[in-house]
Amino acid sequence: MTTLPRSMAVLAVAACAAAAVSCSSGGTTGTALPADDPAPSSSTPAPAPEPAPETRVETQTETVTVPAPAPEQPAQVVPCVDPNSLNVRTAVANLGTDSQGGVFVIDDHTPGTSADGCPTLEWARATGTGIRNGTVQSHVLFFTNSGDYLGTATSDAYSYTSVVGASDSTVTVRYRWLDESDAFCCPSNTSYVDFTLDGGIIVPNGQFPPPN
Known part of the structure; x- marks a missing residue:
């Protein structure tokens, strides 16, 4: 057997060790990554979704x-009853004149x-101005409270006529x-007649004086 000198044997071991290192590293230099570390991702992360545009409702x-x-x-x-009102003046004007x-x-x-x-x-008494003694003649005129003229109590004017009582829809007239043989001052005969408004019509009740 051939025996190598000591110095050559050392070189041979060193060369072999270098070769072993080279073979185990695969010829790649640098530090190897740990086996449990994840490989870096080469893809770009997806962008976050943009928020939906705000909807504005304008109220007018x-x-x-x-x-x-x-x-x-x-x-x-x-x-x-206003004696100066048109309806009263017109009604009085239509009475004509008294006996004088x-x-x-x-x-x-x-x-x-x-x-x-x-x-x-409502009522109003209209008295004639032609007679100068106590026998002056008068008419009694009737009106509604809205001013409508309803007519006179009698067709003829009578002396010694006066209204002596009234309620909402009835007027009492006294005739003498x-x-x-009576003097003008003192008539001896008296009667009363109630005039009642019933359905727009004047209804008399009582005794009228004798015709003139």
């Missing part, structure tokens, strides 16, 4: 100005005003007349 408002209600006007206060040719004028009527509450049946 309209200002409407409502006018304030007009203040209530106080009711006009008027007389229950005198015109008739209103000298008495339903008292009070609309503020007090006027009756359903002379006997042949």
